[in-house]
Amino acid sequence: MKAKEIYMYALGALVAIGLFVVIYLLIKIATPIGNKDALLILLGVLAGAFTSVVSYFFGSSKGSADKNELLKNGSANPQK
Numbered sequence: 001m002k003a004k005e006i007y008m009y010a011l012g013a014l015v016a017i018g019l020f021v022v023i024y025l026l027i028k029i030a031t032p033i034g035n036k037d038a039l040l041i042l043l044g045v046l047a048g049a050f051t052s053v054v055s056y057f058f059g060s061s062k063g064s065a066d067k068n069e070l071l072k073n074g075s076a077n078p079q080k
Contacts, residue, residue, distance in 0.1 A: 012053040019046040 022043050025031075031039055055061070 012057060015046065015049045015053050019043075019050045022046055 022039065026039060026043065
């Protein structure tokens, strides 16, 4: 596994964990009125980033990136 892939997976995991931690904290801990708007903005940003992560890893972008990597390396074996 290349370093780039490790960073992609780590960043994706960080976004996912961050989203669920913020949701948990909003449910379990009473937030002061002054901080509530900032936490809701943070929740929106993390939810958008989570959507992008899921779209990449489970959408066509990952397959396209894998295909490009195979073509670049020349390791694709066409079946005859």
